[in-house]
Amino acid sequence: MIVMSIAGVDPSGGAGIFADLKTFQAIGVYGTGIVTALTAQNPYKFFSTLPVSPDYIEEQIDSVLDEYKVEYIKTGMLYSPEIIRLVSKKIKQYKLKAVVDPVMVATSGGDLTKEDIAKAMNKYLLPEAILTTPNIAEAEKLTNLKIFSKEDAIKASENIICDNIITGGHLDGINTIRIDSEVSIVKQELIDTDNLHGTGCNLSSAIVAYLAKNNDLNTSIVKALDYVYEGIKNGNYGTLIARI
Numbered sequence: 001m002i003v004m005s006i007a008g009v010d011p012s013g014g015a016g017i018f019a020d021l022k023t024f025q026a027i028g029v030y031g032t033g034i035v036t037a038l039t040a041q042n043p044y045k046f047f048s049t050l051p052v053s054p055d056y057i058e059e060q061i062d063s064v065l066d067e068y069k070v071e072y073i074k075t076g077m078l079y080s081p082e083i084i085r086l087v088s089k090k091i092k093q094y095k096l097k098a099v100v101d102p103v104m105v106a107t108s109g110g111d112l113t114k115e116d117i118a119k120a121m122n123k124y125l126l127p128e129a130i131l132t133t134p135n136i137a138e139a140e141k142l143t144n145l146k147i148f149s150k151e152d153a154i155k156a157s158e159n160i161i162c163d164n165i166i167t168g169g170h171l172d173g174i175n176t177i178r179i180d181s182e183v184s185i186v187k188q189e190l191i192d193t194d195n196l197h198g199t200g201c202n203l204s205s206a207i208v209a210y211l212a213k214n215n216d217l218n219t220s221i222v223k224a225l226d227y228v229y230e231g232i233k234n235g236n237y238g239t240l241i242a243r244i
């Protein structure tokens, strides 16, 4: 089973495409990686971003898919509306099943997008996705709704234009899942830690890995939530892993 991440590089390894590849490996699928941008950052501080041109992103995708049969992909940091359009085109061209992590702002406050890209996500990418995995802030941007409660999250989930999970790290651990117009809630205990850098990246790549291993969408989401939860509990993310 070969999967693909189309995402940015976090050189400190907790988030971005390096994290995706580690998660693919941990769950037992072969990961390929298309780089959309380099960043200079660590879990505490974000320095700068150097995007890759859409043409060169296209060349990377074609070079891999020319040889490898890939069914499931995830997208992470896409940086600009131009890159979003290109990725949307490639998803259609290769009939890829895409889990979209609508990355907009880094936890560290870094520059992961050039401008407000929620509009481009809604217009070009989400209509082609099998699932999107926003956190509360990203779900608010995608829907123009404010989320303060479980009811607000359900309403936002129903307003996102594809199947989705709105992650509940900033809503008392309440994860809101909508698959085929059916909403369900998976509540997780919150763990008292600040080592959360990259948890969103790892969640979407774990979902893709479980899908590639023939789990259905709901099972893949639930297993991925558990995978990330165990990772947080064991201090696998961000700063703690860097101390090993």
Ligand code: PXL
Pocket (backbone or CB within 6 Å): 007, 008, 009, 010, 015, 016, 017, 039, 041, 076, 077, 103, 105, 106, 107, 108, 110, 112, 198, 199, 200, 201
């Ligand atoms: O978690 C969002 C994210 C995605 N991609 C890259 C990142 C981050 C967060 O820091 O650095 C490259």
